[in-house]
Amino acid sequence: MSTDLPVAPASAAVAAITAPESVPAGNPTGTVPRTLSEQSALGGHASRVQRVGRSLPFDDPRHLQAHHWLVDEAWLLDAQAYEDWLDLITEDVHYLMPVRVTTALGAGYDTARGMAHFDEDKYSLSRRVARFLTEHAWTEDPPSRLRHHLSNVRTFQADAPDHLVVESATLLFRNRGDVREGSFVSAGREDLLRLVDGRWKLARRVIMVDDSVMRMQNLAIFL
Amino acid sequence: MTDQTGVIGDVRRGMIPAHVYNDREIFELEKERVFSRAWVFVGHESEIAQPGDYVVRRVLEDSFIVTRDEQGEIRAHFNMCLHRGMQVCRAEVGNASHFRCPYHGWSYRNDGRIVGLPFHKDAYGGEAGFKRKGQRLLPAPNLATYNGMIFLSMDPDAPPLEEFLGDFRFYLDYYTKQSASGIELRGPQRWRVKANWKIGAENFAGDMYHTPQTHTSVVEIGLFREPKAEKRKDGATYWAGAGGGTTYKLPEGDLDERLRYVGYPQEMIERMKEQWSDDQLRVIGDDGFMISAASVYPNLSFVHNWPRVAESDDVLPFVSIRQWQPISEDETEVLSWFAVDAEAPEEFKALSYKAYLMCFGSTGMFEQDDVENWVSLTNTAAGSMARRLLLNSRMGILEDDRPVVPPLGPDAFHGPGEARTGYSEYNQRALLNHWADDLEKPPSKAATLEVGGPGEGAQDAAGRTSANADQISLPAGEAVAQA
Numbered sequence: 045m046s047t048d049l050p051v052a053p054a055s056a057a058v059a060a061i062t063a064p065e066s067v068p069a070g071n072p073t074g075t076v077p078r079t080l081s082e083q084s085a086l087g088g089h090a091s092r093v094q095r096v097g098r099s100l101p102f103d104d105p106r107h108l109q110a111h112h113w114l115v116d117e118a119w120l121l122d123a124q125a126y127e128d129w130l131d132l133i134t135e136d137v138h139y140l141m142p143v144r145v146t147t148a149l150g151a152g153y154d155t156a157r158g159m160a161h162f163d164e165d166k167y168s169l170s171r172r173v174a175r176f177l178t179e180h181a182w183t184e185d186p187p188s189r190l191r192h193h194l195s196n197v198r199t200f201q202a203d204a205p206d207h208l209v210v211e212s213a214t215l216l217f218r219n220r221g222d223v224r225e226g227s228f229v230s231a232g233r234e235d236l237l238r239l240v241d242g243r244w245k246l247a248r249r250v251i252m253v254d255d256s257v258m259r260m261q262n263l264a265i266f267l
Numbered sequence: 268m269t270d271q272t273g274v275i276g277d278v279r280r281g282m283i284p285a286h287v288y289n290d291r292e293i294f295e296l297e298k299e300r301v302f303s304r305a306w307v308f309v310g311h312e313s314e315i316a317q318p319g320d321y322v323v324r325r326v327l328e329d330s331f332i333v334t335r336d337e338q339g340e341i342r343a344h345f346n347m348c349l350h351r352g353m354q355v356c357r358a359e360v361g362n363a364s365h366f367r368c369p370y371h372g373w374s375y376r377n378d379g380r381i382v383g384l385p386f387h388k389d390a391y392g393g394e395a396g397f398k399r400k401g402q403r404l405l406p407a408p409n410l411a412t413y414n415g416m417i418f419l420s421m422d423p424d425a426p427p428l429e430e431f432l433g434d435f436r437f438y439l440d441y442y443t444k445q446s447a448s449g450i451e452l453r454g455p456q457r458w459r460v461k462a463n464w465k466i467g468a469e470n471f472a473g474d475m476y477h478t479p480q481t482h483t484s485v486v487e488i489g490l491f492r493e494p495k496a497e498k499r500k501d502g503a504t505y506w507a508g509a510g511g512g513t514t515y516k517l518p519e520g521d522l523d524e525r526l527r528y529v530g531y532p533q534e535m536i537e538r539m540k541e542q543w544s545d546d547q548l549r550v551i552g553d554d555g556f557m558i559s560a561a562s563v564y565p566n567l568s569f570v571h572n573w574p575r576v577a578e579s580d581d582v583l584p585f586v587s588i589r590q591w592q593p594i595s596e597d598e599t600e601v602l603s604w605f606a607v608d609a610e611a612p613e614e615f616k617a618l619s620y621k622a623y624l625m626c627f628g629s630t631g632m633f634e635q636d637d638v639e640n641w642v643s644l645t646n647t648a649a650g651s652m653a654r655r656l657l658l659n660s661r662m663g664i665l666e667d668d669r670p671v672v673p674p675l676g677p678d679a680f681h682g683p684g685e686a687r688t689g690y691s692e693y694n695q696r697a698l699l700n701h702w703a704d705d706l707e708k709p710p711s712k713a714a715t716l717e718v719g720g721p722g723e724g725a726q727d728a729a730g731r732t733s734a735n736a737d738q739i740s741l742p743a744g745e746a747v748a749q750a
Contacts, residue, residue, distance in 0.1 A: 085617040143456055146359045156360075158620070159454040159605060161629045167577055168625050171488050175632055180483035183639040223646055224461060256359065257600060258458035261638045263630040 080155060080250055081138050086163045090138030091247050093236055095200035095209035107199035110210040110237060113244045118192040118214070121266055124184070126173040129266070134238055134247045139164040141231075141251035141267065161263055162251070176264075183264045189219045189226075190265060196232075206239040207247070214267055218260060230254040231267050271296060275703045281661035281696050288463040289648035294596035301565050301705045302327050303713070304422040306431050306509075308567045308590055309333050311452035312341060312415040313609070319362040319377055326419055327593065331407055332356045332366065333417060336378035341412065343419055344379045344404035355404065366404075379403035408713075414443040415450065416588075424711070432563065433508020434683035440547060441558045442569045442586050446538035448609035452588065453620070455602040456629045462641035463648070464566055464593040465702070467601070470637065471560040471568035471589075473504045473694025475513045476662065481636050490574045490625065490632065492582070500689050503556050503675060507684025509701070511694040512561025512569070522552030529557055529573040530582040535611055549681035556680070562694075564701040566591040572633075576621045583615075585622040597645050603628045660699070663691025 079094075081087040100107045113132075120129045133139075141162040142155035164172075175181050196213040212233050219226035236248035251267050269292050274284050287293050309324040310333050321334035323346060330346035332355070348355050348368040355366045355375065365382065367374035374383035381402040384391075391397035409420035411428035413436065418428055429436065443450050470477065478499045485491045493499070493515055501516035517525045526536045540548065550556055562568045568591065573584040589603040605623040607616045627634045647653065663671050672689045680686040687693065 086621055143454065146357070147361050148358045148363075151358065151361050156454060159456065160624070161456060163621070163624055168621065171490055171625060172630075172632065174488040175484045175490075178484040178487045180487065181636065182481065182484075183635040224642070256457065258456075258629055260458065261460045261462075261642055262458070262635040264635045 285653035343407035435508040435510035472562035505686035510563035514556035
C-alpha cells in the first residue's frame with residue numbers, strides 16, 4: 045500500500061548522514077565522498093551497512109519493532125537507566141554527533157571537519173556511563189529532569205540481513221534546579237539496528253543536531 | 268556608573284566581592300576597558316590553511332572575517348558592508364575569493380578591497396562621486412600571530428603581541444610548538460553556559476585545589492590516574508607575563524621517560540628535543556613538571572592532560588585551546604578546540620582526539636562538572652547578599668602577605684616567572700590584578716570613521732587618524748542614501 049504514497053525527498057540533514065557527501069568545489073584534499081561515520085577519525089571500526097529502498101509501511105512488523113525499540117530506549121534515557129541502555133548497544137558501536145557549522149548553500153558540507161561532540165565507541169560510552177554511576181558526578185547530582193520526545197520514525201531495509209536502518213527526530217528537554225530555565229536539544233538521528241541473539245541492538249548512530257552553538261551547559265546526556 | 272574603586276581595592280588584596288561574577292555595571296566596564304585593548308584569540312592559521320579559507324569569529328559583539336587572502340596573508344575584516352552595514356559573510360567557515368553583500372550587492376575581494384559596486388556610474392556618477400579604488404572592508408585595529416595563533420586587539424596602539432604575552436611564550440610553546448610545524452587546530456565546539464567568563468579563566472589559570480574534589484569521578488572510573496589530592500599538590504603553579512598555569516609532578520625519570528610517561532611516542536619526543544630550548548626541556552627532564560591547564564589574560568585557556576583511551580594502562584595526551592567569550596555578565600560562549608602537533612603520527616592524532624572528547628569540550632567528563640559549578644556560582648552571585656560577601660582568594664599567603672610556601676628557586680624550576688608547589692591562588696590573583704589594572708585605566712577614545720563626511724578620514728579626540736583612514740573615504744550621505 046505504501047507504493048501509492050509519494051516519496052518525499054530526504055531532508056538535507058538525513059541526506060548528509062546517509063548519502064555520500066559531495067565534495068565541495070575547490071576541495072583541496074580531493075577526498076572521495078564518504079558518509080559522516082566513515083569520515084570520522086574514530087569511525088574506522090564501524091559497520092558500513094546502509095539503507096536500501098523506500099521507508100517501510102508503518103504496519104510492517106519490522107517498522108513496528110524498530111519504533112518500539114526507540115520508544116523503549118527513550119524511556120531508558122529519560123530515566124537515566126544507563127546500564128540498561130548500554131546493554132542495548134553492540135560492541136562495535138559508533139556513536140557520532142558531529143559539530144554543525146553554518147556554511148554557504150553551495151559549500152557542500154555543514155559539519156566541522158575532524159570535530160564532533162560525541163565520537164564514541166563502546167569503551168568511551170561505558171566510561172561515561174560508569175561516571176554517572178559514581179557518587180561524584182556533580183553535574184547530574186541532583187539529576188536533571190529529562191524528556192526525550194521522539195517522532196518522525198521511518199524504517200528502512202538494510203543491505204545486510206538482520207539489520208534495519210531507522211531515522212527519527214528527537215527533542216530533548218532538560219531542566220535543572222528551580223531557578224534556571226530548561227533547555228532543548230533538537231536533532232535528527234539515523235540508527236543502524238542489528239539483531240543479536242534475538243534482540244535489536246544499536247550498532248551505529250549519527251546524530252545531526254540542529255544547533256551550531258549548543259544552548260545547554262554540557263552534554264551530560266545522550267541523544 | 269558606580270565608582271568601582273572599592274571593588275578594585277578589595278580585589279587587589281585578594282578579597283573578591285562576589286558580585287563581580289554577575290554584575291551588569293562591571294561587565295559594561297569590562298567591555299570598555301578590558302576587551303577594548305587586550306589581545307583576543309580568534310583562531311589559528313591551520314584553520315585557514317589555503318588561500319580563500321575563512322572563519323568568522325567575534326570579539327564581544329564585533330564579527331570579523333578572519334581569512335587568508337590570495338597572497339597568503341592573514342587578514343581580519345570587520346564583517347560589515349561599507350554601504351548599509353549588512354553582514355557581508357553569514358557563514359562561519361568556508362572558502363571564498365570574494366564576499367558579496369546580499370543587500371545591494373557590493374562585493375569585496377578576500378583581501379578586503381572593494382571590487383563590485385552595482386550601478387557605480389548611474390548611482391554615484393562613477394569615480395567622480397564615489398572613489399571605489401582603495402576602499403576596503405574595515406580591518407581589525409590590530410592583528411598579530413604567535414606560533415600560528417591569531418590574535419586581534421581593538422586598540423591600534425596595543426603593545427606588540429609578543430610583548431603582551433611576555434614570558435608566557437615559554438609555556439605557550441609546550442602546547443603549540445611540539446615540532447617545527449606547530450599545531451593543527453580542529454573545531455571549535457561551541458556552547459553557551461550561564462556563567463561569568465572570568466570563572467573559567469581563573470580556574471584554568473591556577474586552580475589545582477579543585478581537581479581532587481570536582482573531578483573525583485574521573486579518577487574513580489579509571490580514566491585519569493593523576494588528580495588524587497596528594498598528586499596534585501606536588502605540582503607547581505607558575506605565572507609569567509600575561510599568563511600562568513598548573514603542572515603535575517612527574518615520577519622519577521629522565522626527559523624521555525617522563526614524556527613517555529604521559530604518552531608521547533619517541534618520534535614526537537625527538538622533535539620536541541629539537542624544538543624546545545634547554546630550559547624548556549629542563550622543566551620536564553630535570554625539574555619533573557608537566558604543564559596541564561593555563562590561562563592567558565583575559566579569556567584564553569589551555570589544557571594538557573593524559574587519560575586512558577581504551578581498556579589498557581596506556582595513556583594518551585591531548586591539548587585543548589579554549590576561549591571564554593563573554594556574552595553578558597552571566598553568560599559565556601565557550602569555544603573549545605582540539606589541538607595536535609601537525610607532525611604527529613595519524614594514529615596518535617586520532618587517539619589524542621578521542622582523549623580530548625572524553626575529557627574536555629561540550630561532552631568532556633572533566634568539563635561537565637566544572638561548568639555545573641560555574642553556573643551555580645554565577646547564579647548565586649546575582650543577588651544582594653553577594654554584595655555583602657568578600658570571597659577569600661588569599662590561598663597561599665598569610666595574613667601579613669608572607670607566602671605559605673616560598674617560590675621555587677632557579678635550580679628547582681627552570682621556567683621564567685614565579686613558580687611554587689602546593690595549593691595556592693597566586694595565579695587567580697595575578698589574573699584579577701591584570702583585570703584591575705585595566706578597569707582602573709580610562710579607555711582612549713577609538714577613532715571613528717565618518718561615513719558620508721567630507722572625506723577627511725577618521726580622527727580621534729587627539730587628532731590622530733586611524734590606520735586605515737586614508738583609505739576610507741565614503742561618499743556624501745545623500746549619495747549613499749540614494750544608492
